[in-house]
Amino acid sequence: MSSKRKDKTNLGSNAPPPPVQGSVLDRTPPPEVLKPHLELRRLTSVLLLSLLSTVLLGISFAPFDCWFVSYIALVPWALAMAGGKRGVWTIIFGWVSGWIFWAAMLYWLVPVTLGGYLGGVAYLSLYWLAASLLIRFAMRRGWPMWITLSVFWVGLEFLRARFPILEFPWFFLSQTQYARTQLIQICDVTGQYGVSFLVAMVNGVVIDLLYSALFVRVGDRVMLGRHIFRGMVITGILIVGFLTYGTLRMRQKTTSPGPLIGIVQEKFPISLQGRSPSERTFLESHLQRSLEFIGDGCDLIIWPETMLPRGMNLELQELDVRTLDEDNVRSLAVLFWGPEEQKKHSYQELQGFLRLKIGPEKKARYDAAAARYVLKFVTPDKLKKLDKNAVRIMAERLFGRENIKEMDATNLRNAVGLYVRDFEVDGVSLDLLRRISLFFPEAPILQEAAKDAKTFQKEIRKFQQKGDDSKLKTLRGQASMVEICSVLVGCPVMAGGTTFRRNRRPTGKDDLWVYQNSVLWFDERGVSEQVYSKIHLVPFSESVPFKYSWGGLHRVLRSFVPPVMPQLNAGKEFTRFELRRGSRTWYIVTPICFEGTFAELCRKMVEQGPKDNLVLANLSNDGWFVYRSGRGPYRGTTEQAQHLVHSVFRAVENRVPVVRAVNTGISAMIDSNGRIESVLELRVEEYRKRTMVAGVMRGCVLVDSRRTLYSSYGDVFALLVSAAALAMTAGLVCT
Structure with a gap:
């Protein structure tokens, strides 16, 4: 028996040693670790993943503010695009998810213009279609998503912000991070596109980890894929770099006391169907609220966009109607009472009506x-x-x-x-x-x-x-009321209103006078001749394009816009309002309404003159974007919070304080580091209401002496990324 045991022992001693732990992976790695391992055989899975991204991305934006979700929001959609087995249907579902995203995010356009809403959703969904195509082809060719997604997504954002006539710089990835003040300081170099690039890069790293081959064979060894490791390292370095840069910029002491500004906010709903209050109601309400600033030492009072009665500009105030010929009288009458009404009266009757409207006596x-x-x-x-x-x-x-x-x-x-x-x-x-x-x-x-x-x-x-x-009831009398208000509060009043100007390029007899959306300045001497008129008008709303370049197409497009929607003429130049108070002088630039969402336009406003005593004031009227259920009270929409976000980035990009005066809200004061210092809101214990609130607020802004690379050179970063996106697109097409 012992000899048998000995023989077995000897037999065992001559056997090969047991395998070393881990060598199985080196010699015979399972195939799934060497290739992408996501296959979606069911179209339902593709659709659900795409829709999941629309939900995650939607809640990342204000007012939901789940900013952290944005770092993975694109992952389900990208995986669906790459893993879908049926290519055509996969792309279609990616496109459909874009339709649903824009339809959900732009719902606040429905009460204003249903046609514009449907057209806008259809147009903007094309960017999701383009992204779906590019990402699917790139991922199936093994391109690293940590850089590919960043380049394509920012390139499409830049195209969407700059595409002629149809510019729409809303819902950028960067805008989910507006409250991450330290992170967004890089915007004074790259614009908001730098933050979008970083957020997309984090999404790309997660996509690579979930989809790409985790390991690659190098000789006889299997190693972690280099592009995944490289993406993780570079993304980490960028995050640390952004935060370090933000910390250094926020620690700089470059500000000095600026003007003490008072803001008036009302809660008037606006519509083309007659739900808006009268012009007299607008005026009286803002006058009364402004008088609350008596004795407060304000340097400037600001009213929101279009709160003044139409025609308060100096050109109309000083107009002698008796000197106008019939064509001018009828053109002016069209602006006041409409084309049909002016046809019912003679030249002399209209002339008399205009004298009574403007004021028959001297101011x-x-x-x-x-x-x-x-x-x-x-x-x-x-x-x-x-x-x-x-x-x-x-x-x-x-x-x-x-x-x-x-x-x-x-x-x-x-x-x-x-x-x-x-x-x-x-x-x-x-x-x-x-x-x-x-x-x-x-x-x-x-x-x-x-x-x-x-x-x-x-x-x-x-x-x-x-x-x-x-x-x-006359325009001269109403202008005097604002002048008196300025005297009582002891400072100028800046207010938005529709102005009437002689048209330098009339297209006919009825086009001799035109509307402009303007900012006016009142002080104890009356209304100033200095006016800023909105340059970037909202297409197919405030202005139908091709009026002067292609008249036939303009008339066709105009037929799709409600006749009651007044058409405006764009301003031609920027205006800096000078505010002198004692020994101090400040300057105010005033993007009107959606102009504040266009970074390039605001940058040009800042670059027009001295920077160290500059304030950017955004006058807006978001009363268009409120709703009511039945006969209940009017309520705000998500538009008001999303509109506020843009001002945060304008402040950082140009290092200027931003003040917002907005009908229905949200009025706010933002410092040059992008911090929202104060908001006009109603507080009841822990509840805060920022929309459909009427009241006043005041605060002293701090002007900033720093000039930024972004202010000087604009969207160089976005242009470079867009050029890279074009090159990569060409590479995809060629291969």
């Missing part, structure tokens, strides 16, 4: 009526806060400069107080009342009432306000 004749009207909204406490200069100017408007020369400060304030709501007149001297009554010899009843202050106050208001209402 100075409207100042007293405007002063009396605006003072009705001033409280006694606010009257006490008025500085001496404002009180004297108001007294001059009410009683005439010559009449008040001998009045002291107390009597001047009491005289103005006669028109202030709830003003206690018991302390007003009878001597002052007698002196004031002598200013109006045509009203002997005032001299009789001068024995009792309350009776006198009642009678002088009754006497003077008889003709006020008709005067305040």
